[in-house]
Amino acid sequence: MLDRIRNFAIIAHIDHGKSTLADRLLELTHVVSAGKHEEQMLDRNPISRERGITIKLAPVTMEFRIHNSKLIILNLIDTPGHVDFSYEVDRTLACVEGVVLLVDATQGIQAQTISNAYKAIEKNLVIIPVVNKIDLPGAQVEKVKQQIVDFLGIPEGDIFEISAKTGHNVQNLLDSIISSVPSPTASKEGVESRALVFDSYYDSHRGVIAFVRVFSGELKHGMKVRLAQGNRAFEVQEVGIFKPDLIPQNVLDEGSIGYVVTNLKDIHEVRVGDSIVPERSTLPALSGYRRVKSMVYASVFTTDTADYLNLKKALEKLYLNDSSLEFTPIFSQALGAGFRVGFLGLLHADVVRERLEREFGLDLVLTPPQVEYRKEGDQFFEPHVKILIVVPQEYSGPVMQLCEKYRAKFITMDNKNQITVQYDMPLSEMISDFFDKLKSVTSGYASLDWEFADYVPVKADKLEVQLNMEPIEEFSEVVVQERAQEKAIDLVKKLKELIPRQQYEVKIQAKYKGKIIASERISPFRKNVLIKSGKVVGAGDVGRKNKLLDKQKEGKKRMKMVGKVEIPKEAFLKLFNKQ
Numbered sequence: 001m002l003d004r005i006r007n008f009a010i011i012a013h014i015d016h017g018k019s020t021l022a023d024r025l026l027e028l029t030h031v032v033s034a035g036k037h038e039e040q041m042l043d044r045n046p047i048s049r050e051r052g053i054t055i056k057l058a059p060v061t062m063e064f065r066i067h068n069s070k071l072i073i074l075n076l077i078d079t080p081g082h083v084d085f086s087y088e089v090d091r092t093l094a095c096v097e098g099v100v101l102l103v104d105a106t107q108g109i110q111a112q113t114i115s116n117a118y119k120a121i122e123k124n125l126v127i128i129p130v131v132n133k134i135d136l137p138g139a140q141v142e143k144v145k146q147q148i149v150d151f152l153g154i155p156e157g158d159i160f161e162i163s164a165k166t167g168h169n170v171q172n173l174l175d176s177i178i179s180s181v182p183s184p185t186a187s188k189e190g191v192e193s194r195a196l197v198f199d200s201y202y203d204s205h206r207g208v209i210a211f212v213r214v215f216s217g218e219l220k221h222g223m224k225v226r227l228a229q230g231n232r233a234f235e236v237q238e239v240g241i242f243k244p245d246l247i248p249q250n251v252l253d254e255g256s257i258g259y260v261v262t263n264l265k266d267i268h269e270v271r272v273g274d275s276i277v278p279e280r281s282t283l284p285a286l287s288g289y290r291r292v293k294s295m296v297y298a299s300v301f302t303t304d305t306a307d308y309l310n311l312k313k314a315l316e317k318l319y320l321n322d323s324s325l326e327f328t329p330i331f332s333q334a335l336g337a338g339f340r341v342g343f344l345g346l347l348h349a350d351v352v353r354e355r356l357e358r359e360f361g362l363d364l365v366l367t368p369p370q371v372e373y374r375k376e377g378d379q380f381f382e383p384h385v386k387i388l389i390v391v392p393q394e395y396s397g398p399v400m401q402l403c404e405k406y407r408a409k410f411i412t413m414d415n416k417n418q419i420t421v422q423y424d425m426p427l428s429e430m431i432s433d434f435f436d437k438l439k440s441v442t443s444g445y446a447s448l449d450w451e452f453a454d455y456v457p458v459k460a461d462k463l464e465v466q467l468n469m470e471p472i473e474e475f476s477e478v479v480v481q482e483r484a485q486e487k488a489i490d491l492v493k494k495l496k497e498l499i500p501r502q503q504y505e506v507k508i509q510a511k512y513k514g515k516i517i518a519s520e521r522i523s524p525f526r527k528n529v530l531i532k533s534g535k536v537v538g539a540g541d542v543g544r545k546n547k548l549l550d551k552q553k554e555g556k557k558r559m560k561m562v563g564k565v566e567i568p569k570e571a572f573l574k575l576f577n578k579q
């Protein structure tokens, strides 16, 4: 049975055509008919579809008969290319024996091509290199093949040239997947069942559904099992495979990829990376994954404070299908009750915000994503990341100059067809406008990959914003010393623009390490709604006069008292969006 199974993934840099290739493979194996499905059909989340990017791994089982002989079962997992979702790639690679490494013929090797290929190499997976999009007029097939030869050290003849769009040469690639991806290795005789959980989601009718790769033994309906690490027992309600919808099966055999309906009600009990073993088994868990960790944090409030509970419910619901989301309740004097939410990166933050607003109809105020500083005694520590930039040689100078400006330290450089350069950079710098600047100094050619490196001691402190001597938490944040002055000046200037005149003078000050390092003032002003263009309106007409005064009152309701200063809610939105 094992020799009929092939488990493989498609990996690549973002947009190089993974999901499009998956479409063609699904057609060739008759899971779907050509022209009868949406493009990139494995991208099922509406935001994924709209933005044209994959944000979740997607498994699917196909069957294929080679040359009228035996039936082969192909388990494909499509992966996201964007760096924020690289954890999905890690999880996928623990379940397969081989990968198709796609490279876009118009782009060449880019940052996630390299980082994802390294992950596959580390796991000793068979790599099938493929140049995609050869149908495009801008395709540079020979040049890109040479890049792959230099990078992987393989003969040029091993590289496939395909068009995932037209399907050109995809049949040959499929044959090669079957012939060169090894079957799963058989476990020793008599070893008990053990399956790795590589993903899970919550179904309101059937409880948690775990995605598994069976490494030994089998799983079937009615088996009494438990989660090896979570130590939670349950009875298997159903097993099945992805087509890509869930299709029940009698049994999930050794080597296969499928799902298990657990009937457990709490997604936290079925942690990704845990193993399912027989209830009485003493087998340890399979080696799982490093834990995901939030990299950037934003405070999230609803514009209407009455919506707080809806926000809470929405976050809890999203969490059921996105265990990388992390949130804790917070309270702001001006913005009310909210949450501090941790994300994998800026794109993840943006996708979550959009889902909260659209799927749950919420209107939100989000502070700009920030990194989390740690403090031991007086010493601050900030997170650093290792970044990898891939860029054509002629841009290496500007790229290196740019990195220096963002407090980055050079690690290494590799100079073959293109430059790949590594830096150690504070995460706070990377999530500022670094990527935009990188794109602009390289005419869009540079690509960037990053991973968390370490917490590093840094001179930093809280930059405290005061309005009329009162500290305002909402505008204050930890800032490194090198950036304190520019940040302070920028912040007080913006606040001066956004805070309307009050009936008394407002002093805006930024305090850092006990000193005021920037300040502005807003002179007092009394807005008289009864005077318009110098003329008194509504004179004599009491009704009109009251209406105007009521309107002013209404407006006041939308104001937030921050300390003793009234600030319109829009000011927060504008400030947070501009930063």
Ligand SMILES: Nc1nc2c(ncn2[C@@H]2O[C@H](COP(=O)(O)OP(=O)(O)OP(=O)(O)O)[C@@H](O)[C@H]2O)c(=O)[nH]1
Pocket (backbone or CB within 6 Å): 012, 013, 014, 015, 016, 017, 018, 019, 020, 021, 040, 052, 053, 054, 055, 079, 080, 081, 082, 132, 133, 134, 135, 136, 162, 163, 164, 165, 166
């Ligand atoms: N002309 C042409 N376009 C292609 C080909 N393969 C993919 N594309 C297009 O490239 C774009 C990206 O394709 P996707 O399949 O979504 O890429 P992906 O690698 O899955 O992207 P992520 O999952 O977001 O990393 C889409 O507009 C595809 O239609 C190809 O062989 N030729």
Ligand SMILES: [Mg+2]
Pocket (backbone or CB within 6 Å): 018, 019, 020, 040, 043, 053, 054, 078, 079, 080, 081
């Ligand atoms: Mg995709």
